[in-house]
Amino acid sequence: MSHPHPELGPPPPLPQGGLRIVALGGLGEIGRNMAVFEYGGRLLIVDCGVLFPDLEQPGVDLILPDFDYVMDRLDDIEAVVLTHAHEDHIGAVPYLLRERRDIPLVGSRLTLALIEAKLTEHRIQPVKHQVVEGERHRFGPFDCEFLAVNHSIPDALAVAIRTPAGIVLHTGDFRMDQLPSDGRLTDLGGFARLGAEGVDLLMSDSTNAEVPGFVTSEKEIGPVIDEVIRTSAKRVIVASFASHIHRVQQVMDAAHRHGRKVAFIGRSMVRNMGVAMDLGYLHVPPGLVVDSREIEEWPPEDVVLICTGSQGEPMSALSRMADRDHPIRIAEGDTVLLASSLVPGNETAVNRVINGLTRWGARVVHKGNAMVHVSGHAAAGELLYVLNLTKPSNFMPVHGEWRHLRAHAKLAALTGVPEDHIVIAEDGVVVDLVDGRARIVGAVQAGYVYVDGLSVGEVTDVSLKDRRILGEEGFISVVVVVDSSTGKVAAPLEIHARGSGIDQAQFEEIIPQVEKALEDNAADGVVDAQQIRRVVRRTVGRWVNESFRRRPMIIPVVVEV
CATH class of the missing domain: 3.10.20.580 (Ubiquitin-like (UB roll))
Structure with a gap:
């Protein structure tokens, strides 16, 4: 892809004592999250994710960040901090580690376990540095403090990065669920403490900046899932993200209450839930889970299947069921529960799957007709709360499309952040924090890198x-x-x-x-x-x-x- 900002030239040398931030993905889009921090000639990377292709990119499997900006400086990278284990934050790690295998990966216990399972498929043994909320660790000149945040996957973290240039708080993906399934609350006290210390730059999740109020609690989904499973006459097939351990736990709890067996369908679902069970993040009563190959031996009314495909992905288990191209055959009276939100751009694919399932006689329950999912991202009320707690000198909205970034910038202005201290950047834009002020100073190449089968970057x-x-x-x-x-x-x-x-x-x-x-x-x-x-x-x-x-x-x- 061409130079992202022809009106911006290459950035000047970083002034001594300044901190440079370059997003190589995640700004102006949902996915491909990757931010590079530079201080004193050393680099720290926060997240390294993928973007999934749309209909305008036929044949493409994944879209990676453009690593060109760091390719000549791989030895300068101190570590990659992973805020949580969603694909849009960890999916590109194997491709970065191909270039330098000993880059330390920093993250929580679950995050590192899930990325290690992924890296095993790429025959890469990572260098891991496990952290826990409340801890501080130094990576070169970067003093990182980790804070608990609530999200749609356990063990998510925010990170406060301290350098002589100031404190940068990167929230990662978060929400402020006051009744989370695992009881792990977003550390608002920690945010307030950092605000009192002085946050020089806040980089905050913008996904739901246009949504007023506060996100519904995860606890409210449980009774709905329970009712769906209780009232279903035959099989229940639940489609969810393979990383949504909280949702899978709710489904398994309901299945256990109503005497049903559970089977996992789909490679990523089997892998991730296996890791979650081994580490104790998923609590499974004895005898509840059976092998998917044995599921046909059980009466339909005694079965719950948990599979991938909630976004209509063409090769997912649910899509293949809708197309009659899967060993599991949808039958009259089956219930299919789409336990996820609809990612923008996937509407056509999801509707196609719903119609296909309905054609074979299934009842399809989804967010459009039942409360079966809540967002993992903070709404505007929560974002205002964090802005008021942290009182940042400068603000940079991250993780969102342009409309989300601008909406979040308006919220920051409402809380008193000066307009000229609000930086709306996009991929490749270089932002320097110097003398307590964040400014755009240039731009670098940050285009799409396409993965097509075994080829990386060859598709143009x-x-x-x-x-x-x-x-x-x-x-x-x-x-x-x-x-x-x-x-x-x-x-x-x-x-x-x-x-x-x-x-x-x-x-x-x-x-x-x-x-x-x-x-x-x-x-x-x-x-x-x-x-x-x-x-x-x-x-x-x-x-x-x-x-x-x-x-x-x-x-x-x-x-x-």
């Missing part, structure tokens, strides 16, 4: 455009045999099409036009194969556009004899 925006054209308009190939010395056509033209919507017989109309264009070309003495291809592409493309109002990919093949 140009090749994605070609894929979109092929998917939407098809292609037409034209095989031309020409005399290499004269450029004249030496054999009949062949035209083939796939996915263009044009009948083969209709190409008889264009063949004489192509031959005439090539004859004129040869008469002008043109024998270069590249120019011949250009003539064929232009002639066929114009005809298709005028005749059918379509723009398929034209692929001329010139054979010289």
Whole structure:
């Protein structure tokens, strides 16, 4: 991707005693969270996540941050601090560790366990540094204090980074649930203490900055899940994020109360819940969980399946069930519970799955018709609360699309942060904290890096455009045999099409036009194969556009004899 801010030049050298912050992802988007902090020539990274592709990126598996900014300085990285174990915060760690395997990973017990399980698949043994809320640890010039925050996964942390340039508080993803399932509250006392000490820069989660009030407590979801399982006549299939241990615990508790067995479906769900059970974050009564391969032996009314696919992911277990492409066959009377929020951009995919499940007779319960999910991100009332507690000198909204960042900036202004001390940045923008003031000073490359199968970074925006054209308009190939010395056509033209919507017989109309264009070309003495291809592409493309109002990919093949 091109330079993100052509109006901003490369940043100047960092002034002595200053702290530099560069977000390589997570600003202007939901996902790919990665922030690089620099002080005294050393680097600290907070989070290293992925973004999941949309329909405009066909064939892409994952989107990574652009590591170019740190590639020449890998030895300067003191550590990677991971605030929690969601994919948009840890998913790119294996790709960074490919470049330097001994970068220490800093995080809570669960976060490190889940990233280690992921890294095992990449054959990487990480260097781990486990921390607990309330602790302070130094990584080079960065003195990091960790604070508990409540989120939709256990063991999430905020981090206060102290350097001689000042204190930066990075909240990570958080909410202020006063009745969390695990009893672990966001450390508002710690936030207030930092505010009294003096927060020079607050970087705070902006996802729900447009949502008024406070987020509903997780406790209110339990009775709804219990009612769904109690009243379901046959199987219950619950689709959730593979990291949402709190939600899975609620489902398992309800299943146990109503005498049902539970099975996990999907590789990531099995892996993550196995880790959570081993570490004691998921409490499972003896005999409750059975192997998914045995589930068909149990009566439907005695079964709860927990699987992935709540966002309509094409290869997920739930999508395959909806398409009748999974060993678990949806039957009349089954209940499917989508226990998650709808990530923006996934609406079409999720609706497709809901319709597919309904077609086979399932009752589908989702956030649109029942209270089966609450957000893991603080709403505007909570964000105001944190702004008032921390009283930051400077504010930089993070983790959100542009509308979320701007809404959060307005909240900061309402609490008294001066307008010129509020920095709205996006990926690649360089922010320096110098003499107690945060300012934008330049920009660096921070484009998308696409993972497609085993290739990383080889797919470009140009090749994605070609894929979109092929998917939407098809292609037409034209095989031309020409005399290499004269450029004249030496054999009949062949035209083939796939996915263009044009009948083969209709190409008889264009063949004489192509031959005439090539004859004129040869008469002008043109024998270069590249120019011949250009003539064929232009002639066929114009005809298709005028005749059918379509723009398929034209692929001329010139054979010289």
